[in-house]
Amino acid sequence: MSPMRPPFRFEVLATQGRARAGVLHTPHGPIPTPVFAPVGTQAVVKALTPAQLLELDVPMVLANTYHLYLRPGDELIAELGGLHRFMAWPRPILTDSGGFQVFSLAKLRDIDDDGVTFRSHLDGSLHRFTPEKSIRIQENLGADIIMAFDECPPPYDRAYNEAALARTHRWAERSLKAHTRADQALFGIVQGGVFPDLRERSARFLTELDFQGYAIGGLSVGETKDEMYAMIDIVTDILPTDKPRYLMGVGTPEDLVEGILRGVDIFDCVLPTRLARHHAAMLLHGGRLNLRNARFARDPDPIDATCGCYTCRTFSRAYLRHLIVAKEMTAATLLSIHNIFTLQRLVREMRAAILEGRLEDWVAAWREQRARTSSPTSK
């Protein structure tokens, strides 16, 4: 196991406990870590333009290999100059391996040791992913960070998790062999459900392989918070300290705080944009405002008076509620801006606290404020 290879470089600038503040250098520029990446499933972060994401100073976005392979097709995107140019996103992109969607979204799948056969959720057409195929698609897309192909079993099935983990490890080796582009960093994915010994085995096995970074997969899929945090503890104790760690699919303020405290560097989640389309504004200390609620009808205040986002600087809750009730799609845009800004703000505040050696105080203050503002849907 060597450190990251050029053009990639991961600098850990400061640590506090297991928490780290760093910079991940990529061919499309530096990513300050910890970082939260909004999700652009279909090569667009829903309801936003790249200009709006740049105004939010989003460092990286995630795009989904499964979706883009099916539509418009990875070869078409390659022909048009790759994903950065296609979606006009000048900063780093991360693509997943397609594994999670094949196991959660596609139909009639058939798993063997070589790969997975599945039917498209769009038109029922038959397709097959192998580690080699996933890497080829991700090379066509051209993201800066790409993922090894993995299997995502339900978290509590021990026998299934053992078998799946063995396959995931063989697929990790095959993904590494298949990968040819030096301008992409390939990450391995630790699996193992809620089983401490499997998670430990997976972290140890993958650490021995020459990945440029490590993801923790198969969490936030139905297990308890305590189980999730315990698995992160086990894994981050084993993973090398000089490579980035990525907790996949996690995006509540609480989980970002707990993940960063456990040494996670990268997060992604559809939550801020999905909640926005369902009229919910995320709050920095956890909790949400459902802006469709009639109590906001005459409310002149912004979502959050301490928030510096365009939406909070510009619009009242009453106006946002009006847009929602009137079914105006601009509501999704404005709430997406606020929700992404809120998660950006959270990771930035924590990063600054780590760099300045005051993370404990920050976390104590955050938890106190969280306790004061209390239940998830109130305010």
Place this chain on the structure above:
Amino acid sequence: MSPMRPPFRFEVLATQGRARAGVLHTPHGPIPTPVFAPVGTQAVVKALTPAQLLELDVPMVLANTYHLYLRPGDELIAELGGLHRFMAWPRPILTDSGGFQVFSLAKLRDIDDDGVTFRSHLDGSLHRFTPEKSIRIQENLGADIIMAFDECPPPYDRAYNEAALARTHRWAERSLKAHTRADQALFGIVQGGVFPDLRERSARFLTELDFQGYAIGGLSVGETKDEMYAMIDIVTDILPTDKPRYLMGVGTPEDLVEGILRGVDIFDCVLPTRLARHHAAMLLHGGRLNLRNARFARDPDPIDATCGCYTCRTFSRAYLRHLIVAKEMTAATLLSIHNIFTLQRLVREMRAAILEGRLEDWVAAWREQRARTSSPTSK
């Protein structure tokens, strides 16, 4: 009939034939004319933010009195500081009188000489508009330019148009009497269907009243282009030259060119944003591209290589088609930006040509290009 009263002032900077280039000064800043105003029916230009409209340098937007009266209510908007603050639009706003929507959108209307009783298209509730009520609502909203309450009969029914015109004229006098806010300019609306003598009568009658500007209503509602242009000719020959003229609900490139040539200063239309939601990109010389079409699937070019809008500077037709096929709402945003930019570009080019005394050449070149690119849906 006096010129516009402070704080309003209309400067005609240059004329060519009947075409005029000017500036309309309002409490929310100057409007260069000719001007095209995008429509924000429900206090938002669909799929866009005010920041995006400012980046497009849109001088003015229109909002609909009927819609805002029903939802969220003009009194709520007044309580929250008026429409400019509510929708966060710092530049001039124009509101219509609600007449057109009452006659086209509402149900079970009952017209008498005093006003109109109608049922809301939202919930069937019963409401009544009179000239006094329309003005009170528009004063609550607080737009810079507001409209007298008028009746909009079908264009070819002579008897109906005669009766309606008599009512519209009495309502114009009552609207003037009811109006109290000096920071709003009240415009009268010329009606008369496709009947030259009625249009002439209406223009003469309203010119004698002390309106700050004049709208031409009841056109682009089913009559032929020749009939529309003939009505504009008749009316603009009579209207005073020192007050702005507003052709309501018109927004194709061809109609803007023909309207400006006949001395119209202000236009509004839902067309650019509505077409955007239906996947159509407007072209400067008329015609449209339906970007859902499969022939754009691998097309690396922008919608229009000569267009300087964010969408054309940034995205390929292939990407826009992908967003449309994938049902991503960002497609409506990006096409709205392009379509509004295209109409802005058209009126700005014509304004510059008038100021520089070369309108005839500009129009000849535009018509030649239009003939070359030909049919409405081709490219």
